Amino acid sequence: MTTAPEATTYRLIDGKQTAEDIKVEIAAEVEALKAAGQKVPHLAAILVGHDGGSETYVRNKVLACERVGFESTLLRYEDDITEAELLAKVEELNQDASIDGFIVQLPLPRHISSEKVIESIRPEKDVDGFHPMNIGRMVAGLPALLPATPSGIVELLRRYELPTDGKHCVVIGRSNIVGTPVSILLAKNLEPGNCTVTLCHSRTRDLASITKTADILVAALGRPEFVTADMVKPGAVVIDVGTTRVEDTTRKSGWALKGDVNFAAVAPLTSYITPVPGGVGPMTIAMLLLNTLKACKGDVYPR
Secondary structure, three states: OOOOOOOOOOEEOOHHHHHHHHHHHHHHHHHHHHHOOOOOOEEEEEEEOOOHHHHHHHHHHHHHHHHHOOEEEEEEEOOOOOHHHHHHHHHHHHHOOOOOEEEEOOOOOOOOOHHHHHHHOOHHHEOOOOOHHHHHHHHHOOOOOOOHHHHHHHHHHHHOOOOOOOOEEEEEOOOOOOHHHHHHHHHOOOOOOOOEEEEEOOOOOOHHHHHOOOOEEEEOOOOOOOEOHHHOOOOOEEEEOOOEEEEOOOOOOOEEEEOOEOHHHHHHHOOEEOOOOOOHHHHHHHHHHHHHHHHHHOOOOOO
């Protein structure tokens, strides 16, 4: 006879409030730059097509720029733009001295290579932190513009003062955008960091037996409610990166956002857990703003 996992009293990791705190800090720095007669950070975004999730995300970025006093530029294109045309626009932004950082919102239409576009962005303006130069510098422990979502996860652990030293962290999902970089950051000799990290993926065998050993579980695979109670060790810290739109006829919009974790079943087992929405998502935008501020000030790549 198996015994039900022991429940714990859990706390929510409030990414929305933490992101607001970071924005207040950034806004104060922007005011200081203005007072000193220095340049105000300028973030540009390229949006191709009309993907609903991308539309919302980019709109939130523009609003966040206004919130902290940045200049912002949104460049919109239909999904029939050619790869050559998009690359030409990227090069134009690379050469525009008034723009400190820019992003090309993913996903892109199938006829455009995301890898080629990412590699065409100058590393010092790559505020998404996706360029191989920034990834390589991160791996080598050099100053870099870090990928926004992974660095947001680490910042949440830091601000909630959650111990990571010597902890076993299991990451589900090996994408270049979240899973792989967060596994690297948490293994680094940093604070937070010094975790023993296991990186799992679609071909990992007996996944639940691994996730149940995790002190910190990061779910970043993009499958709604994939992580269930039998996959979580009581008292674990659970970071849910998933944001998938699922049909919900009870809502006016007709859809709801679901994370990769079955929150109702898993939360009572945890010590800390991020909600969806309101967890990791807001932190991604906050860290993007922080990267733009760093790019403007030349903190990573001297101007």
